[in-house]
Amino acid sequence: MAVYTEVTDDALAGFLEAYDIGRVVAFRGIAEGVENSNYSLRTTAGDFILTLYEKRVDPAELPWFLGLMEHLAAKSLPCPLPVRARDGRNLNPLAGRIAAITTFLPGIWPRRPTAAHCAPLGAALARLHVAGADYQAERVNALGPAGWRPLLERCGDSADRVEPGLGDALAASLDGILDQWPQSLPRGQIHADLFPDNVFFLDGAISGLIDFYFAATDFFAYDIAVCLNAWCFEADLSFNITKSHALLRGYQSVRPLGAKEGAALPVLSAGAAMRFLLTRLYDWINTPDGALVTRKDPMPYYRRLRFHTQTTSATDYGL
Ligand SMILES: Nc1ncnc2c1ncn2[C@@H]1O[C@H](COP(=O)(O)OP(=O)(O)O)[C@@H](O)[C@H]1O
Ligand SMILES: N[C@@H](CCOP(=O)(O)O)C(=O)O
Numbered sequence: 001m002a003v004y005t006e007v008t009d010d011a012l013a014g015f016l017e018a019y020d021i022g023r024v025v026a027f028r029g030i031a032e033g034v035e036n037s038n039y040s041l042r043t044t045a046g047d048f049i050l051t052l053y054e055k056r057v058d059p060a061e062l063p064w065f066l067g068l069m070e071h072l073a074a075k076s077l078p079c080p081l082p083v084r085a086r087d088g089r090n091l092n093p094l095a096g097r098i099a100a101i102t103t104f105l106p107g108i109w110p111r112r113p114t115a116a117h118c119a120p121l122g123a124a125l126a127r128l129h130v131a132g133a134d135y136q137a138e139r140v141n142a143l144g145p146a147g148w149r150p151l152l153e154r155c156g157d158s159a160d161r162v163e164p165g166l167g168d169a170l171a172a173s174l175d176g177i178l179d180q181w182p183q184s185l186p187r188g189q190i191h192a193d194l195f196p197d198n199v200f201f202l203d204g205a206i207s208g209l210i211d212f213y214f215a216a217t218d219f220f221a222y223d224i225a226v227c228l229n230a231w232c233f234e235a236d237l238s239f240n241i242t243k244s245h246a247l248l249r250g251y252q253s254v255r256p257l258g259a260k261e262g263a264a265l266p267v268l269s270a271g272a273a274m275r276f277l278l279t280r281l282y283d284w285i286n287t288p289d290g291a292l293v294t295r296k297d298p299m300p301y302y303r304r305l306r307f308h309t310q311t312t313s314a315t316d317y318g319l
Contacts, residue, residue, distance in 0.1 A: 001222050002033035005052045007095050012050075015094045018085040019101065021045040032197070035213060037097070040104070043185035049080065051105075052097040056219040057213060059091075059098050064139050064285060065212050066090050066100060068132065068189060075131040077124075078105060078200075079209045080219050090235050105208030107200030121199060122250025124206045125191070125227060129220045130255055132189030141216035143275055148174055151278045159286040162298065170277070173305060177274060180267040182219065190223035193229040203219035221261040224251060225268035228317060229276065229304050237303040241255065245318030262314035269317070270308035 007015075012027060022044030030038040030049075037052040053062060066082045070090075073081040080102035084088040110117050141147075152159070152170055159167035159203040190200075193214040200208030221301050224247070251257070280298035287295050311317070 001250035002031065002055050003034070003037045003039070004031035005037045005095050005097050007039065007052070008052070008070055011095050015099065016043070016090065016157055018087065018089075018092060019083060020086055021048065021083060021101070033211075041101065048083065048101050049104055050099060050101050052099045054093060054097065061139065062091055062098060062100070064137055065215060067137065068135055068215055069102070069212050071135040072128060072131050073103075077128055077131050077209065078207055079128075079212065080105060083204075104293045105200055105210065107202040107207030109197045109200055111196075113196050113243070115130075115240075115243045116204065117196075117199075117201065118231055118243045118246040120201075120204075121194070121227060121231060122224075122247040122252075123254050124199070124209060124250075125194060125223060126254035128191060128209065129211050129223065130189055134190050138217040139215065141190075141218040143192070143214065143279065144216070144218055144222075145271060148274055148278055149178075151282055154280070155281050155285055159281060162281065162284060163302075166302070170274070170302075173309060174274060175268070176309065177267060177271050181271065182260065182264045182267070183266060185219040185221055186258065187217065187219050189215060190218050190220060192218065192223060192226060194223065194227050219261075219264075219268065220255070221257065221264055222268050222272065224248070224257075225265060225272040226275075228265070228269050228300070229272050233300075233304055233307075237300055237307075239307050241316075241318045246310075248317065248319050257319070262319050265314045265317050265319065266308055266311040269311070270305055273301050273305040277305060 012024060024043055026042040028040050030040055033206050034047055035056055036054050039050040041048045041050045058084045070082055083101040085092060086089045091100050114226050152174060175203045193211060199206060200209040227247060228244050230246060232240050280301060284295050284298055
């Protein structure tokens with residue numbers, strides 16, 4: 001469920017007066033998504049997505065995210081293009097929130113990713129990295145390694161309510177990851193949350209990359225590690241090296257990885273598993289029963305973390 005803020009017909013009509021995208025033909029809330037309120041909007045000019053940014057998004061950061069999408073779309077990456085109002089603004093108030101209209105991207109996200117999805121996914125990720133290179137602005141990755149210990153501490157003793165001993169196990173694992181974390185690797189703009197539900201496919205090809213609201217300036221190879229976690233484990237949580245090989249092959253068809261990046265894949269992948277484990281754990285503990293958001297189980301990311309702490313080199317990922 002992701003319509004937290006209702007938009008009345010009158011409020012929508014008033015909002016659209018500032019834009020040059022015709023009259024409303026259809027308007028409905030989108031059930032998918034977690035963070036923001038999303039509406040599908042059809043006007044006489046075409047299909048769009050209306051997003052109202054909810055409380056977890058810092059309004060001061062929105063121009064960076066929208067600027068990145070605009071930059072990538074201008075380089076032909078299939079990502080949403082923010083629509084500007086007649087006065088040039090792409091962020092405007094609506095129903096007590098800040099809102100943006102972006103272009104609608106066709107396609108559906110893969111419910112069961114296969115190796116055939118992973119190769120184009122890898123290539124699209126590399127294209128994103130290359131295309132973002134001259135987007136000069138920097139955004140610190142708030143959910144990068146410096147943020148993990150504070151997040152774990154905020155979970156406190158409650159982690160052990162999810163599984164006895166989990167708090168200590170994560171603290172020890174985190175020490176190991178932070179000790180080995182690379183000092184420097186090629187870096188630039190990364191998506192940082194390119195899960196299957198953020199990638200649309202049409203006729204076997206990628207037709208959309210969405211949800212740039214965790215994007216940041218960080219190691220490119222960390223973004224690959226996020227995707228290895230999100231795309232290359234089976235439902236039984238076994239690692240599928242055929243998928244990771246396809247993902248890395250697709251990536252390298254556009255941007256070859258350096259030796260240091262390859263060597264860092266085990267620790268980067270453990271770090272990426274830790275990042276999603278911690279945000280899920282925090283939400284698991286802090287989301288009240290009956291809340292609109294569906295909590296995501298943190299434990300599958302613990303299983304992934306344990307896998308990555310046993311890998312030793314890039315060959316374990318099919319590189
Ligand atoms: N540009 C877009 N084109 C088509 N559908 C979109 C677009 N942006 C969002 N959606 C739809 O809205 C849903 C939620 O979007 P998402 O950005 O993942 O929300 P959240 O940030 O709240 O998790 C997506 O699963 C998709 O169905
Ligand atoms: N991908 C994250 C959650 C973020 O949700 P999104 O709908 O904004 O992609 C996870 O799976 O924990």
